[in-house]
Amino acid sequence: MSARTPSGRAAARHGWVQALVAVLAGLAAMGVVAAFGLWAAGAAGLPGGAFPRIVAATVVTAVGGVVEPADDTGGLVAARAELTVIPLSVTLTGALVTAWGFLRPLRYRAVAGAGELAGWAGRIAVLWLLALLGLALAARQTFSVPLGDDTLGDLVDLFGLSPRIGFTTAVWPTLLFGLLWLAGVLVLALLVARGAPLPGRLLRFRTAVRPAAYAMVVLLLAYVVVGLVVALVVAATRGHPAGTSAVILLGLPNLAWPALTIGLGATWHGRVEGAFGPPMPRPLEQVLRAPDVSAVNLRTLAEHDGRVWWLVAVDAVLLLGAAFVMAARSPARTRAWRHAVRMAVALALTVLMICLVGRASASYGLSVPGIGDLGGALSGELFLRPRVWTALGLALLWGLVAGFLGALLARPAGRRGATGEEGKR
Structure with a gap:
């Protein structure tokens, strides 16, 4: 053709x-x-x-x-x-x-x-x-x-x-x-x-790369949808519709995607001081507003709100769903261990992307020579940074497990795609 x-x-x-x-x-x-x-x-x-x-x-x-x-x-x-x-x-x-x-x-x-x-x-x-x-x-x-x-x-x-x-x-x-x-x-x-x-030369990589890439996009979009539902529920029950709308339209993935990594067990470090009042979940703000740099992870957040542990369950369900989608779009006879490896690599790259784009830092202030900073409403600081290597290691581990289980679940359901030589190796 x-x-x-x-x-x-x-x-x-x-x-x-x-x-x-x-x-x-x-x-x-x-x-x-x-x-x-x-x-x-x-x-x-x-x-x-x-x-x-x-x-x-x-x-x-x-x-x-x-x-x-x-x-x-x-x-x-x-x-x-x-x-x-x-x-x-x-x-x-x-x-x-x-x-x-x-x-x-x-x-x-x-x-x-x-x-x-x-x-x-x-x-x-x-x-x-x-x-x-x-x-x-x-x-x-x-x-x-x-x-x-x-x-x-x-x-x-x-x-x-x-x-x-x-x-x-x-x-x-x-x-x-x-x-x-x-x-x-x-x-x-x-x-x-x-x-x-x-291009014709790249068609042979299609069955290995495209299902994993598609699964990761589905995973990211699914977490945004979950975050949207949570934001709408919060707005309906606690008020502040304008602030919630601003978060949804400007920075919903800024909160949802780091939450994905925290559900995996990753740790972020950050601090909020001064007059900064960025819209964020109350447990996160309570952790960040400390005298020193704070560790943001499941344990520290759960000290302020035990419902944070639900992030682990949400991650498990969504990762298993993404792994199932990846396996269902792969050639029918691809071995489960190959799905596990591809899922692990894809999830690690996705988490790396989140770590790069999800970090934030902001500061402002006015001072007069001889007097010093004009504190109060005229100064503030915020930063949030991930512990990258730990997050990548956890992503690899979760990806291996989810990829293997997703491949097993996809077998009874049947898979799209032709049986290829890859599945025989």
């Missing part, structure tokens, strides 16, 4: 238009989610018409861009600010929509040449970089910081030294990381989607 079907010729002839649709759809989806999330968080009331620029900055950070603090505090007041966190709800939305736009012209095909796929991805990448450049240039804003009606505030106003803090975008790092993010999304889309065409 020819790799160049009428659908393929149409994609080649109108590739730039379809690439533009894919890019604009992805960015528009991220912009809408970011805008509603920031609006729920109260950012629409910021002065100076800053809301659109903050939305742009949120989209930039969602694709790996670098947003840096910009301050102009004069000589009287010194300011510091730092923020390193990815709004993963926005990231996930953009990845799903962009992947859909990338795969749509390639549907109904089994094979595509490497040159054709590279050309199609290249058109998307060019338009993506142009759009990201525009967002990076738009994501810049400064604000005046009111210091109150006391003597310090009067002196600042008298000498015209009112501090201004804000943010700007590092353009070149943003373009680089944004391009890497896009490449990861497109490659993952080809690995996950059953109907996505591959």
